Amino acid sequence: MLKSKNMLTLKGQRLASRSDSVETDLLLWWEDFYLPIFEYILPKMGELKGKKVLELGTGTGGTATLLAKRGAAVVGIDLLPFRLAEAKERAAEYDVAESVKFALMDAMHLAFPDNTFDFIISKSVLVFTEHTQTAKECYRVLKPGGKAIFIENMKHHPAVWLYRKAFLKYSGKLHYFSLRDVEAVGAEFEGLEHREFHLSSVSALFWQKCISIPLFYRWTFRILKAIDTSLLKCLPFLKRFCWITAMVCHKN
Ligand SMILES: C[S@@+](CC[C@H](N)C(=O)[O-])C[C@H]1O[C@@H](n2cnc3c(N)ncnc32)[C@H](O)[C@@H]1O
Numbered sequence: 001m002l003k004s005k006n007m008l009t010l011k012g013q014r015l016a017s018r019s020d021s022v023e024t025d026l027l028l029w030w031e032d033f034y035l036p037i038f039e040y041i042l043p044k045m046g047e048l049k050g051k052k053v054l055e056l057g058t059g060t061g062g063t064a065t066l067l068a069k070r071g072a073a074v075v076g077i078d079l080l081p082f083r084l085a086e087a088k089e090r091a092a093e094y095d096v097a098e099s100v101k102f103a104l105m106d107a108m109h110l111a112f113p114d115n116t117f118d119f120i121i122s123k124s125v126l127v128f129t130e131h132t133q134t135a136k137e138c139y140r141v142l143k144p145g146g147k148a149i150f151i152e153n154m155k156h157h158p159a160v161w162l163y164r165k166a167f168l169k170y171s172g173k174l175h176y177f178s179l180r181d182v183e184a185v186g187a188e189f190e191g192l193e194h195r196e197f198h199l200s201s202v203s204a205l206f207w208q209k210c211i212s213i214p215l216f217y218r219w220t221f222r223i224l225k226a227i228d229t230s231l232l233k234c235l236p237f238l239k240r241f242c243w244i245t246a247m248v249c250h251k252n
Pocket residue numbers: 028056057058059060061062063077078079080083105106107108122123124125128129
């Protein structure tokens with residue numbers, strides 16, 4: 001059974017539920033951290049009514065459902081049948097079952113004809129794949145004028161690196177992104193815009209995960225996010241140490 005919509009928004013420590021514009025309960029995990037990223041990418045997608053969207057590695061279908069709720073016809077693919085079953089349940093729970101189809105498929109070998117989708121999106125999925133192979137497949141199935149949007153985890157954030165070493169046994173097998181990897185994915189398309197997120201703001205998690213003081217968490221997160229914005233503007237080389245990158249790749 002999926003967590004109900006209400007349960008997902010009840011956690012008082014989360015900032016994300018305060019936003020009116022993004023359906024934050026559908027961000028599913030690290031909502032506060034993904035909210036600014038969705039606020040960056042959704043305007044790049046524009047009006048979604050009638051648009052065909054492919055989500056790679058849909059997992060339990062949060063993003064697919066979010067985009068379907070905005071009017072898109074979405075196909076979510078994943079390698080794990082039990083995840084797809086949950087994703088289907090989620091789409092039904094949010095009344096968009098008609099607009100989302102799910103399929104068992106490998107993102108590196110897409111069973112769609114060329115020029116099929118207006119948008120492709122993925123969140124924490126390319127790290128499981130060979131980046132360039134996946135990017136080439138995405139380019140092939142995107143319509144001319146389409147965009148592929150990849151939200152991915154980066155390699156060099158010191159605290160995140162330590163956390164992965166200590167707690168994520170499988171992390172050694174994943175292909176986390178450096179800025180060079182971002183450029184390499186972009187090189188498979190005609191255009192690339194990218195923005196990196198979360199440098200010092202990650203340390204706000206201390207007040208959520210280690211010593212749970214919601215008020216401290218909320219305030220430190222807000223302050224550190226603002227500091228990150230200024231820091232990354234003044235010292236762009238620090239982007240390589242961010243936690244997450246959002247790439248928007250354009251096909252002419
Ligand atoms: C970290 S989860 C992210 C799930 C979802 N995007 C989200 O943000 O909630 C990664 C997902 O990618 C899927 N995945 C990994 N490799 C894949 C591949 N080659 N093709 C399709 N899906 C893949 C996994 O099964 C998993 O559901």
